[in-house]
Amino acid sequence: MSLFINGFKDSKNVKEFKELGPDVQNLLNAAIKARENAYCPYSNFPVGAAILTENNEVFTGCNIENGAYTAGLCAERTAAAKAISEGQTTFKAIAVVAQQESFTTPCGVCRQFISEFASKDIPIYAAKPTNPPLRVLCTSIYQLLPESFSLSK
Numbered sequence: 001m002s003l004f005i006n007g008f009k010d011s012k013n014v015k016e017f018k019e020l021g022p023d024v025q026n027l028l029n030a031a032i033k034a035r036e037n038a039y040c041p042y043s044n045f046p047v048g049a050a051i052l053t054e055n056n057e058v059f060t061g062c063n064i065e066n067g068a069y070t071a072g073l074c075a076e077r078t079a080a081a082k083a084i085s086e087g088q089t090t091f092k093a094i095a096v097v098a099q100q101e102s103f104t105t106p107c108g109v110c111r112q113f114i115s116e117f118a119s120k121d122i123p124i125y126a127a128k129p130t131n132p133p134l135r136v137l138c139t140s141i142y143q144l145l146p147e148s149f150s151l152s153k
């Protein structure tokens with residue numbers, strides 16, 4: 001039986017946590033820890049993210065909501081803004097962690113935001129926040145947003 005999650009065939013794109021390399025495991029664990037700081041009194045949907053940059057630094061983020069809803073920030077963009085503001089603009093991998101029935105992948109705005117820093121494809125790992133995570137959706141920014149917007153320079 002094949003199970004589709006967010007359009008991905010389970011058997012092909014979902015791996016066991018223990019099958020993944022230590023860098024990816026560390027990234028997922030960092031996202032789980034960052035999720036603990038989520039400020040989400042409106043949605044009650046905490047999300048954690050972690051970004052591995054070219055120089056092997058990890059930047060984490062959580063979602064930060066606001067009473068003026070549109071002012072809120074997703075976990076992925078929080079992590080990305082931290083990395084970019086520290087001069088790290090080349091991303092190697094991204095982990096996203098949230099608890100719902102299906103895997104949680106970056107929203108459309110975050111996909112576009114990430115794609116700005118994706119001159120080549122970036123793997124994206126999505127998991128539920130169990131400790132350790134059990135199953136991990138392995139996708140990429142190009143799979144999630146194949147035709148991103150970009151300004152001709």
Ligand SMILES: [Zn+2]
Binds near residue numbers: 106109
């Ligand atoms: Zn988002």
